[in-house]
Amino acid sequence: MKKLTEYIDGREAEMLAFLEKVVNIDSGTHDKAGVDAVGELLSGRLRQLGFQVERSPQTQYGDHLVARKLGKGSRRILFVGHMDTVFPAGTAARRPFRIEGGRAYGPGVLDMKGGDVSLLYALEALKETGSRFYGEVSMTVIFNSDEEVLSPTSKTIIEAEAKRADSACVFEPARPGGEYVARRKGVGKYYLTVHGRAAHAGAQPEAGRSAVGELAHKIIAIHGLTDFGTGTTLNVGLVKGGERSNVVAETAYAEIDLRVPDIGEAARVDARMREIAGSSTVPDTTAELSGGLDFPPMVETPASRKLLEAVQAAGRQLGLDLKGILTGGGSDGNHTSQHTPTVDGMGPKGSETHSDREFIEVATLAERTKVTALFLDLWPTVIETLDR
Numbered sequence: 001m002k003k004l005t006e007y008i009d010g011r012e013a014e015m016l017a018f019l020e021k022v023v024n025i026d027s028g029t030h031d032k033a034g035v036d037a038v039g040e041l042l043s044g045r046l047r048q049l050g051f052q053v054e055r056s057p058q059t060q061y062g063d064h065l066v067a068r069k070l071g072k073g074s075r076r077i078l079f080v081g082h083m084d085t086v087f088p089a090g091t092a093a094r095r096p097f098r099i100e101g102g103r104a105y106g107p108g109v110l111d112m113k114g115g116d117v118s119l120l121y122a123l124e125a126l127k128e129t130g131s132r133f134y135g136e137v138s139m140t141v142i143f144n145s146d147e148e149v150l151s152p153t154s155k156t157i158i159e160a161e162a163k164r165a166d167s168a169c170v171f172e173p174a175r176p177g178g179e180y181v182a183r184r185k186g187v188g189k190y191y192l193t194v195h196g197r198a199a200h201a202g203a204q205p206e207a208g209r210s211a212v213g214e215l216a217h218k219i220i221a222i223h224g225l226t227d228f229g230t231g232t233t234l235n236v237g238l239v240k241g242g243e244r245s246n247v248v249a250e251t252a253y254a255e256i257d258l259r260v261p262d263i264g265e266a267a268r269v270d271a272r273m274r275e276i277a278g279s280s281t282v283p284d285t286t287a288e289l290s291g292g293l294d295f296p297p298m299v300e301t302p303a304s305r306k307l308l309e310a311v312q313a314a315g316r317q318l319g320l321d322l323k324g325i326l327t328g329g330g331s332d333g334n335h336t337s338q339h340t341p342t343v344d345g346m347g348p349k350g351s352e353t354h355s356d357r358e359f360i361e362v363a364t365l366a367e368r369t370k371v372t373a374l375f376l377d378l379w380p381t382v383i384e385t386l387d388r
């Protein structure tokens with residue numbers, strides 16, 4: 001243990017310098033050149049760690065990286081991080097990486113370049129200190145480029161690797177209290193189009209059937225499905241409708257975000273959504289509903305609980321009391337957990353993700369890296385107990 005933690009302490013300054021480099025390259029999901037440049041940097045590190053790095057070429061998004069290192073034993077582990085951020089090109093030039101008052105700021109520093117960098121240094125520590133884990137376990141690292149748009153092109157790659165793995169670790173940030181992620185809600189998106197009948201709002205208003213009016217009723221009904229008790233929430237986050245104020249609106253459109261704690265709630269809400277779309281308050285209007293669940297819920301299993309307990313045991317060696325919680329945000333952990341026990345939220349701690357105030361607590365970069373390294377050092381033993 002001492003060898004690992006001392007090694008990481010000795011690398012802290014270099015880890016921050018590497019994070020600075022990665023953060024200062026803009027890599028918004030739609031900025032392919034930027035994401036590929038980040039991929040180039042991360043690939044270099046993975047090769048130094050002894051990985052074979054494959055690029056999965058993409059046209060619309062940056063190329064995904066799939067890096068593999070074969071171990072002598074039969075065990076396999078999967079690590080997942082994303083390279084894309086929600087920030088457009090030019091953001092890093094406007095507000096580059098900076099450290100102030102124990103916090104590091106910059107686009108994607110928390111979500112999730114901090115986690116990506118932490119993983120690389122945890123692996124380096126295991127390699128350089130001669131951990132049994134590093135020689136025996138077959139590892140796959142996936143750095144994908146489209147997580148912030150729900151992983152449309154990387155989902156199948158992640159799932160295929162998850163199916164072969166004994167467990168998966170996802171390096172999304174820790175929750176603001178430093179918690180790991182034990183469960184994630186399922187995430188869905190719906191698209192609702194309402195059709196009415198246009199008419200002159202002054203000359204013949206009675207001939208019109210307002211799609212905007214009908215959509216208003218539907219929005220109230222949809223928001224009525226939110227239940228903070230169960231954790232099911234719906235948000236009509238975008239609406240469009242009508243052409244101008246003196247025309248009764250012929251069409252109206254809404255996009256709806258859905259979060260559910262389990263698959264049963266997803267089915268219940270889906271049925272209710274279809275009822276709302278199929279019935280109307282403004283006569284003669286019709287509606288079409290499409291969409292559904294994009295990210296299945298990440299649920300806790302006995303195996304994932306055991307793995308989280310091993311993370312907690314690693315934390316106790318460092319004097320940390322680590323917890324696992326439920327969160328509403330989706331991640332690739334939602335996908336891996338359908339196929340293999342997953343621990344998520346392994347990245348450093350911080351807050352205000354997806355905003356210009358996003359930060360990590362600098363001290364937690366090395367701290368989480370140590371927890372990861374100690375956990376992985378224990379991993380072969382933990383995995384053996386899962387089989388029994």
Ligand SMILES: [Zn+2]
Pocket residue numbers: 082111112147172173331
């Ligand atoms: Zn993320």
